[in-house]
Amino acid sequence: ETSLVEKSINSIRFLAIDAVEKANSGHPGLPMGCAPMGHILYDEVMRYNPKNPYWFNRDRFVLSAGHGCMLQYALLHLAGYDSVKEEDLKSFRQWGSKTPGHPENFETPGVEVTTGPLGQGVANAVGLALAEKHLAARFNKPDNEIIDHYTYVILGDGCQMEGIANEACSLAGHWGLGKLIAFYDDNHISIDGDTEIAFTESVDKRFEGLGWHIIWVKNGNTGYDDIRAAIKEAKAVKDKPTLIKVTTTIGYGSPNKANSYSVHGKDVKKHWSRHVPEGASLEAEWNAKFTEYEKKYKEEAAEFKSIISGELPAGWEKALPAYTLESPADATRNLSQQCLNALAKVLPGLLGGSADLASSNMTLLKMFGDFQKDTPEERNVRFGVREHGMGAICNGIALHSPGLIPYCATFFVFTDYMRAAIRISALCEAGVIYVMTHDSIGLGEDGPTHQPIEHLASFRAMPNILMLRPADGNETAGAYKGGYVISDNSSGNKPDVILIGTGSELEIAAKAGEELRKEGKAVRVVSFVSWELFDEQSDAYKESVLPAAVSARVSIEAGSTFGWEKIVGSKGKAIGIDRFGASAPAGRIYKEFGITAEAVVAAAKELL
Amino acid sequence: ETSLVEKSINSIRFLAIDAVEKANSGHPGLPMGCAPMGHILYDEVMRYNPKNPYWFNRDRFVLSAGHGCMLQYALLHLAGYDSVKEEDLKSFRQWGSKTPGHPENFETPGVEVTTGPLGQGVANAVGLALAEKHLAARFNKPDNEIIDHYTYVILGDGCQMEGIANEACSLAGHWGLGKLIAFYDDNHISIDGDTEIAFTESVDKRFEGLGWHIIWVKNGNTGYDDIRAAIKEAKAVKDKPTLIKVTTTIGYGSPNKANSYSVHGKDVKKHWSRHVPEGASLEAEWNAKFTEYEKKYKEEAAEFKSIISGELPAGWEKALPAYTLESPADATRNLSQQCLNALAKVLPGLLGGSADLASSNMTLLKMFGDFQKDTPEERNVRFGVREHGMGAICNGIALHSPGLIPYCATFFVFTDYMRAAIRISALCEAGVIYVMTHDSIGLGEDGPTHQPIEHLASFRAMPNILMLRPADGNETAGAYKGGYVISDNSSGNKPDVILIGTGSELEIAAKAGEELRKEGKAVRVVSFVSWELFDEQSDAYKESVLPAAVSARVSIEAGSTFGWEKIVGSKGKAIGIDRFGASAPAGRIYKEFGITAEAVVAAAKELL
Ligand SMILES: [Ca+2]
């Protein structure tokens, strides 16, 4: 048996070396050093079903040190996942392959999250473990614990140095995520060399401070039993996450060809072959358990199925509030809270919170309490002032189950703190909802450090993001075409000028329109709530809103004008702010910066 | 005396309360709770000259919890700084005032750095302390220690939760910044309420792990002597930064009007009035010391004066390499290293490094060693994988002395991790150099997590940033007009088409130009290395490069096309990438994504 373990571990190393050699690119060091933990996890510890990577109750594994992805590909291959066949290993890092240069959940079933940008994977793992704890508390019954899995993560020195890892691990400790088990690959090496040059802190003490249980495996290269014992100990500690510091030698093994996969591959494959039938059994057992559950707990089962499947309850959209002209005007953040609270009633998977700005972002779900260590069934998550960690934790929650819909919030300007996580949301199709309030100089006295300028443009440029900047309640509840005419006095003729506004500035555009109409102009006012949605409309629809024949166009938005040439054309005028903001009451700043109806009127007249 | 201290502390509280009440906006809680530390620092401990806020050897103070800025304004006012007079306090948070809603170094002399976005201030303080340690090691002599000051910082729970604070504090411990003294305002409150809901870690243990000296002042409300003793102890610990955890009650004091500033103002002002003459003496003493230094250490003094003044040595620009057509082609990151190394010889204040990618970013200064705890005179800074901390530390270095020119580096995509710090660089005019390599899908196999797409656009939209995307050695050394014609066969006539490229894609544009010329077209090829610089040119110059009469324009850039309509016009075509990248060899991705000369030729023909 030991000999087979050795063979298997060496096979993992060889699969990594061979793939990297063939691609002439990639990182064999981590897969070699971490092959023992990888082997023990996938061959001895983890519960999964290779033929159904999406089986709900599987243990989750995250390779936070994503550059070592050949470790994960080798393990998925040995375990029998269809996503990583021999030819996939051979096309490592090639166009169209299932084995890209960093793990991507949307390319490779069996990969839970997309990693590579350091520190984010461990934060995703915190999200996965949060999801498990939350769902278990909500749905498990004393006689039927249908939710019961662990979340494992391997992170390296690079992840440990990133601030986001500290943010997320502080929350994991606070929440007491006892089923989160992290392996810290302590190999004293990062890209620039020995960690002595930049990383001499005591990680153990820091994690002790963060409320984690710490275990040190001193010989991670060959101390297989120590690794096994550490996992056992970690599982026994139920109220704290565990960090297993595994001291390894990067590239350990450098095995000679005598031990290579081609020599021992047959034995190793035979050894691993049991995982396919075992996985099928695990899932079958669980399915039987769920059938029992469904019989006994109908209502809960229906909710739970919606969370597993991602199918929203029929008619959920009817819960969205609708507003009329008589509805009282209100800040969109308050309207947003109405929407969130209405949706929480019909969407069992909606949960989330703010980075210490709940009462400013208006994100509290009033019918629920706080998700905390001892109240994990609740749905208001308190992230503290940890925007980056918040985003990545939400990515983990979203990718845990198709029906979990996390939202998170802060001031729009602080998307700068979490942009790397938002980008991963967009890339990996996580579907996280970002509620970003205080979206312009309109926040006034807090001044330029708190006033977004370039942020609308910078997200319009990011692929795969759907951004809405609503102007009222109905736009907050849903904006389906991105841009539409809100008023037009041209009586079906060509308007003289089109005024385009978004968010709070739509009102300014409307006011300017009234002024111009008083002077006899035919004016169309367009709300441009979402560029991405408008882009998706038919050419005919676009032409109906922004006729090509009308080149006199004025846009107004309290943000960078960058990009607006696309909408207003080279003959139009974009009114906006191409400098940093200032500290003063909002009205004064709008006036000083020329974000006014007068400015729109003047610009329109210049074009007429 | 004790009574005067009480009066002074209460005056600080009242100044804050009054200002917040008048502005009807702002945060009095921190100034009230931290008034004792503030008083002791500015009245008893710190060395500064109110009439010259830029005196080189002053102690530096950073309010990392920037929302409490009235504390700092009150202290600057009492100390006699001209920047915060009574009328400035009365115009707190108003248009054009010297007392904006968060501290801004560019508005208020006496404020060292711009804070507000949490966690960044303490990282700035690490940069300030690094600068002191570095300059002291380089210039101090056994008989004349002309550089000798402390860096003090107050941070709150919010700052402590932010990952960037952990990054920077880990480095501060690693570097042994013994003259950095941080006060942690431990008041158990953040915006969402009690820190119990999201922040229950042991900060003490974490900082012990980070290699700091820890002192706990249990009664920060009235334990003045404990605060004094803590500072004394902190100064005695020379090889570690110190965290003084000061447990306070937010809003402590709520003093009644009987203790208000209007009642005791005269006494308090009299008490503080000594700081103006004392400050003048401190500076005069130091000037005398420097005169001695200059006599004895001519060469060092000349370098040091350049660092103090920010005046660059005459002819420094001649050190920049110049390239000819015969120069071997090379990656711009290698050319960048040649520039950095050439500049390091002539600019005494140039120092910096990379976030663990020195050998990829090519940022090592070959004639220097590493800045480390025991070799602080060296100039290669090893930041580890801490992009956000790196940016904010560089802001601190830059703002320490006008002649310090920090640079820092990572892959361009990871600007997402440090965008909040880059924004502060831009806002506060710090002049940090960001060397961002691997700027497109061209990095190939690492895949979409590592390939920037929207990043060029997102920085073009950010105010006050000068971004250059050089295509060759000379553009790397300097690009003075932003855009210019690199070839044109129209013989002074109107070209049929203008092809515009940046960075690596300029070569593609040039190649396409050759193809089109073979077919008899008059083609102009334009290098568009910097949008911001081009924008600054005269209309005549712009017209000479991009004549309005030529509407057939094709741009090519391996990034988002967002914003390019401004350059190519509504009749032109922007070739770029509006999706995420992919993992494959670079050539293949360029081809698959249509970033090719063929695509440029085809687009040009469509327009002709
Ligand atoms: Ca490592």
Ligand SMILES: [Ca+2]
């Ligand atoms: Ca606090």
